[in-house]
Amino acid sequence: MTNKSSATAPRQIAVIGAGMAGIACARTLVQAGHNVSVFDKSRSAGGRMSTRSTAFGTFDHGAQYFTVRDPRFALALETAKGICKPWSANSVRVLDTFGRVASAALPSRDPHWVPSPGMSALVKYWAKPLADDGRLELETQVTRIERDPMNKKQWQLRTTGMPGTPDAQHVFSGFDSVVLAMPNPQTVDLLQNSAQAARLVRDIHPVQVAPCWTLMLAFPQAMQPTMAHLGPQWNAARSNHHRIAWLSRESSKPGRGGIERWTVQASAAWSLEHLEDDAPRVQAKLLKAFTEVTGIRAEPAHAAVHRWRYAQTVQPLGKSHLWDEKSSIGACGDWCIGHRVEDAFISGLEMALAIA
Structure with missing residues (x-):
């Protein structure tokens, strides 16, 4: 034998x-x-492909989107048809330190994709057979x-x-x-x-991996018929503001619901400098920077922050x-x-x- x-x-x-x-x-x-x-x-499964649920809708407070370059990743995504949808953020703006549009980024050769109803959906889908078999603790x-x-x-x-x-x-x-x-x-x-x-x-x-503070804001008042379009006309931007590196209108992503919501990610340098600050102080500072960048002065109905100690690879x-x-x-x-x-x-x- x-x-x-x-x-x-x-x-x-x-x-x-x-x-x-x-x-x-x-x-x-x-x-x-x-x-x-x-x-x-x-x-739940997901890691930094995370989705925060609130009474006003969801926030992708970790990874904002993904691109596909490796054919092996493309092949794997074929097993999750219908979960991932294109997001029209290829026209992302680049903002100067005062929040003015410095330039529109060149069209990316890589379409931007987001799982629906949130970034965590893809990992959860692939993890489900493990969970069903009692193999996910x-x-x-x-x-x-x-x-x-x-x-x-x-x-x-x-x-x-x-x-x-x-x-x-x-x-x-x-x-x-x-x-x-x-x-x-x-x-x-x-x-x-x-x-x-x-x-x-x-x-x-x-x-070496840098930290990131993330701010989540909801403005349900923007849905009122008498309310003009809230804030800028773009849905996503990279910013040169010393506090903010990235902003995106969550409600512009497919399958996310219509309530006006924004996710704001602080710069690596600012996040490191304020890594151990208490959450209310970080929230106040990032909200002030958000107002400076977007011109939105309305009071958010929902505001929260999340600290990622290990967010973006530097080395x-x-x-x-x-x-x-x-x-x-x-x-x-x-x-x-x-x-x-x-x-x-x-x-x-x-x-x-x-x-x-």
């Missing part, structure tokens, strides 16, 4: 992180016949990776939290490989806390993923090759291919 080789036998694999990179990695491994469990500390934070005492060649994960019981502690065991699909600082922290894969830690060290790793064959631990994420949604997908895909 001949046993299957370890290269072809199904493996038990843990993926930590349910953003685009983690789900792309997990779905590829499942397609290759492996058994995969995904863990994430958040309440949400509200569960992995605190330590260690050898399985029952089988020293395998790994076990110590976790805190689970839906409804945030203080619960649990151990998930029997994994042949572990993939960390998280922001690079969190990946380093978990590896160091677990005293594992020192080589990966050294390789990740040069990577990438320079390759699609990291894989320590000796320990069977890997790492992936957009920070490996860039900051685009597609970068996260390609990183997760190639991480899975290295394992499978």
Whole structure:
């Protein structure tokens, strides 16, 4: 009788992180016949492809859109027909420091796409088979990776939290490989806390990722018949204002509802300078800058801010993923090759291919 080789036998694999990179990695491994469990500390899959729901509609407070350049990403999107729709933001404006239109950006060769009804919809769609199979552990934070005492060649994960019981502690065991699909600082922290894969830690060290404060505003009064069009005529702009890098009219995106809503993303430099400021102070400063840039002086019915500590890659790793064959631990994420949604997908895909 001949046993299957370890290269072809199904493996038990843990993926930590349910953003685009983690789900792309997990779905590829499942397609290759492996058994995969995904863990994430958040309440839903998506990572920075996030959607905030409010009484006034949704906000894409992380990634604003995506483009498609790699044929492998285009092929994967064929499995999610109808979810992603084009967004007419190719005519994005570039604003000077006073909020005046300095120029209209040249038409992009890459159409801008947004999932509907929110940016998180695509990742959630790809994660659904895992969730349906009980392989998606949400509200569960992995605190330590260690050898399985029952089988020293395998790994076990110590976790805190689970839906409804945030203080619960649990151990998930029997994994042949572990993939960390998280922001690079969190990946380093978990590896160091677990005293594992020192080589990966050294390789990740040069990577730099900038933070971002995001402001979300809603103006339902703009829907009144007597109200003139609120604010500028453009739907998206890059800004040279010292506080603001990007603005977009959420309600201009397909499938988002008609209430006037804006998402404002602060510049990396300003976000870093004010990283530890309290939320009300950040909100007041960004709202003032929003008024300066757009000319909108109406009082928003809804205003909120969100801080992304790890938002945009400044210095990438320079390759699609990291894989320590000796320990069977890997790492992936957009920070490996860039900051685009597609970068996260390609990183997760190639991480899975290295394992499978």
